[in-house]
Amino acid sequence: MRLGAAAQTTLARPATLSGFGVHDGKPARLTLAPAAAGAGVVFNVAGADIVADWRVVDATQLRTRLSAEGASVSTVEHLLAALAGLGVDNALVEVEGDEIPAMDGSAEAFVSAIDEAGVAPLPAPRAYLRVVSPVRVSDGACWAELTPATAGLRLDVEIAFGGRIGRQRRxxxxxxESFRLELARARTFGFLRDAERLWRAGLALGASLENTVVLDGESVLNPQGLRYADEFVRHKMLDVVGDLALAGAPIIGVFRSYRGGHALNLALIQAAMREGAFVLTGARSAAAASSLRTSP
Known part of the structure; x- marks a missing residue:
């Protein structure tokens, strides 16, 4: 089923994955399960339900973390990207631990789990957020924007780093189809020079060559090298798909960014909601429509 299909979808059956958190380094396990129309993506953590929603994001440094009802779940962006990229509207994610397992640092394992579970249509129409007016946020030279489009979501992402990465745009x-072929296998990346600083901040404690592309100066330390010559910008696009899923419905518009990241992606959603840049089309349910309102 394509992203433009009119019916909502969910998973046909459960699927389970396990691994380690890239930031806390602890064992992590999750089960993807079917959910009813209008539910959206809901994380169940220690008995608390956390809806994948932009208003419950409480951390964006190197990952996206959601918190509600005294519980939190971290590094949700790759899983959310896989669900959104494959057109899954509703899912229950039962999490054991505080972080989604990193797997190999990409969304490939989540795509495989969704394929194992299967995607099933639901007897309810899908809602979309159509961009009706341009909105832009910036932080110094870094910026992100949404502009109107006639159909679907177009991504145009540019990054700029020194050394081996340089400037990449895609x-x-x-x-x-494009998510599977172009984005799903692109892995997260980091720099060896930053390791000790991140460890002191309680981040990247589970990072390794098994789940992160690691650069040391001009060299990629992973023995197998890169999966794509521009794997770095592809991974940033993967993160965008996951972060934009927090808007609450598929977006019809054009997303562009330069040197963006989780914080700017969230700020863009907040600005679009605040400025009325979105119009909700279709309908999930009264509850879902209510969830897409701006915060007070």
Whole structure:
């Protein structure tokens, strides 16, 4: 089923994955399970339900973390990207631990789990957030924006780093096919020089060559090298798909960014909601429509 299909979807059956958190380094396990129409993506952590929603994001440094009802779940972006990229609207994610397992640092394992579970249509129409007016946020030279489009979501992302990465730019129209082929296997990346600083901050404690592309100066330390020459910008696009899923419905518009990241992606959603840049089309349910309102 394509992202433009009119019916909502969920998983046909459960699927389970396990691994370690890239930031806390602890064992992590999750089960993806079907959910009813209008539910959206809900994380169940220690008995608390945390809806994948932009208003419950409480951390964006190197990952996206959600918190509600005294519980939290971290590093949700790759899983949310896989669900959104493959057009899954509703899912229950039962999490054992505080962080989604890193797997190999990409969304490939989550795509495989969704394929194992299967995607099933639901007897309810899908809602979309159509961009009706441009909105832009910036932080110094870094910026992100949404502009209107006639159909679907187009991504145009540019990054700029020193050394081996340099400047990379890529654009694509998001469909399940393009997500699978172009983005799903792109891994998170980091710099060896930053390791001790991140460890002191309680981050990247589980990072390794098994789940992160590690750069040391001009060298990629992973024995197998890169999966794509521009794997770095592809991974940033993967993160964008996951972060934009927190808006609450698939977006119809054009997303562009330069040197963006989780914080700017969230700020862009907040600005779009605050400025009325979105119009909700279709309908999930009264509850879902209510969830897409701006915060007071």
């Amino acid at each position: 654009a694509l129209d998001l469909t399940p």
